[in-house]
Amino acid sequence: MRQTKRDELVRKALEIFYRNGFHATGMDMLVAETGISKTSMYKHFRTKEELILAALRLRDENFRNWLFRRIDELAETPRDKLLAIFDALGEWFAMREFRGCMFIKASAEYQEREHPIHAQSAEHKRLLFDHVKRICAQAGAPSPDDLARQLLILKEGAIVMAVLGKASDAARDARMAAESLLAAAFAGR
């Protein structure tokens, strides 16, 4: 397989960047931890930035697939799926390797909105929004747009508080808040 080595590199780079940060991770550390030679790395990616972008693309795929598969497993109706978002988050927060949202961290290290890494992080959030909005619409929300944006705010806030507060609280609190938001959005239905 021609893509195998490259995929392995991206997979491992993703894990190391996630654990260790972007600026704090040098190419030499990637060499040491992946066993892949620097020559090969620079054959696949012309710069460190391109490697980071590839890692973020993989992360975006993995995370969205996982989250939406998980909420489909956890809930039947669209409305329950919206709440299940926060049950899934709770499972994530409890994982040993949980370190917060990779895209929040990426945008924190690459702050200019025009920077490709920042832009790709914003795109990840947009894709999440699109999917959640679709579920809101399926649930019959009067304003799927508004509800989805509010739920996403809860999701991002829960992640931040899981990192900087108690992770177990964050998911439970966000779920309680989400229940209130749904109750308000569907008031009188």
Place this chain on the structure above:
Amino acid sequence: MRQTKRDELVRKALEIFYRNGFHATGMDMLVAETGISKTSMYKHFRTKEELILAALRLRDENFRNWLFRRIDELAETPRDKLLAIFDALGEWFAMREFRGCMFIKASAEYQEREHPIHAQSAEHKRLLFDHVKRICAQAGAPSPDDLARQLLILKEGAIVMAVLGKASDAARDARMAAESLLAAAFAGR
């Protein structure tokens, strides 16, 4: 005044770290942008980390003072103050120099919970929580603890979405969500 030079250093370092990130900002850049010699810097702070911690302490003071003064100006009753949090955030998001939450970014670059910079960022959130919880109690919330945690989640989420989405939406959406949370918390009063 003996503290003047040191204070000026911390003030300017804060601004540069906020704009440019922590790892991405070298001491040489601080020398170039502040006009203060490296010798002086290392006379006041033994390491870069100590300088960062001093900058974060200043930021913590400034931000909390600003936020709580602003919501006192914007609202009269405790319950209205809770909503005014998000009006104040909206003003912040609209500022030209807005770049997200410095403590979220700090914890993104220094991920270990035991790291002093991470710990200090967590402490900032705890201090915010204490104050918001007090207002919740003054407002007569049945569970000030839960409500405060939910509102803080909204606050952090709004900041993230202000950075990675549309800043104007984020404050408005979070305020709408906060209204729903308050309605639920004070249901039947």
Place this chain on the structure above:
DNA sequence: AAATACAGATACCGATCTGTACACCTATAT
């Protein structure tokens, strides 16, 4: 006027940063 203390400038330390050059290995395809 002499002594002390502090700030600035500059050059430097060893380490590390991203990225490149070059020689060599090995499997497959022709």
Place this chain on the structure above:
DNA sequence: ATATAGGTGTACAGATCGGTATCTGTATTT
């Protein structure tokens, strides 16, 4: 058998990293 492609290892370039040493100037104290 030999060309080709993808891989390794190593050494290195040039810049920058955090931090220090040294020297000069200057203000205050005695």
